[in-house]
Amino acid sequence: MILDKDIIKNPHPTLRMVSSDVEVPVSDETKSKLKEMMEYLKMSQDEELAKKYSITPGVGLASNQINIPKRMLVLYIKDEEKPFEYTIVNPVVLAKSTGMCYLGNGEGCLSVPDKQGRVLRHKRIKVKALVLNKETDEFEEKVLTFQGYHAIVFQHEFDHINGTLFIDKITNNLGDALEI
Numbered sequence: 156m157i158l159d160k161d162i163i164k165n166p167h168p169t170l171r172m173v174s175s176d177v178e179v180p181v182s183d184e185t186k187s188k189l190k191e192m193m194e195y196l197k198m199s200q201d202e203e204l205a206k207k208y209s210i211t212p213g214v215g216l217a218s219n220q221i222n223i224p225k226r227m228l229v230l231y232i233k234d235e236e237k238p239f240e241y242t243i244v245n246p247v248v249l250a251k252s253t254g255m256c257y258l259g260n261g262e263g264c265l266s267v268p269d270k271q272g273r274v275l276r277h278k279r280i281k282v283k284a285l286v287l288n289k290e291t292d293e294f295e296e297k298v299l300t301f302q303g304y305h306a307i308v309f310q311h312e313f314d315h316i317n318g319t320l321f322i323d324k325i326t327n328n329l330g331d332a333l334e335i
């Protein structure tokens with residue numbers, strides 16, 4: 156089980172590393188690590204469990220945040236009609252919109268506690284990756300398009316695997332970007 160104490164905090168050097176590709180086929184060990192990461196996000200969004208284990212709510216986690224500098228990440232947003240849930244390995248960005256957006260409340264990060272700030276993100280982003288199929292428990296190559304809030308969460312985590320933190324990008328020059 157991953158707890159807050161397992162999440163490395165800025166300025167830990169691993170947060171600044173460019174993560175390396177995950178070896179394919181994905182090993183069982185890597186798969187179970189990804190499942191632990193997803194479990195963390197799910198528990199963190201369950202009020203009772205979050206309180207019980209005193210874990211901080213999060214909607215995304217990149218593996219270098221638990222000190223494993225590999226190109227893999229999990230996304231989970233419960234507060235939707237159908238939960239937004241992705242376990243992603245070796246993502247490659249295929250295309251991104253010129254239109255930009257930002258989170259009106261500002262972004263935060265489990266690895267940078269007590270900081271928030273507005274960051275410009277692409278409104279839409281198209282990605283190719285190995286994605287875990289929950290039904291078969293196998294990874295499949297997929298092309299995914301994320302929009303709006305989902306796109307913001309993905310870009311935040313994708314930055315992590317390239318050693319970039321949201322605090323590097325905080326800006327007040329939001330231009331005509333869409334507030335989300």
Ligand code: ZN
Nearest residue numbers: 263264265266
């Ligand atoms: Zn983060």
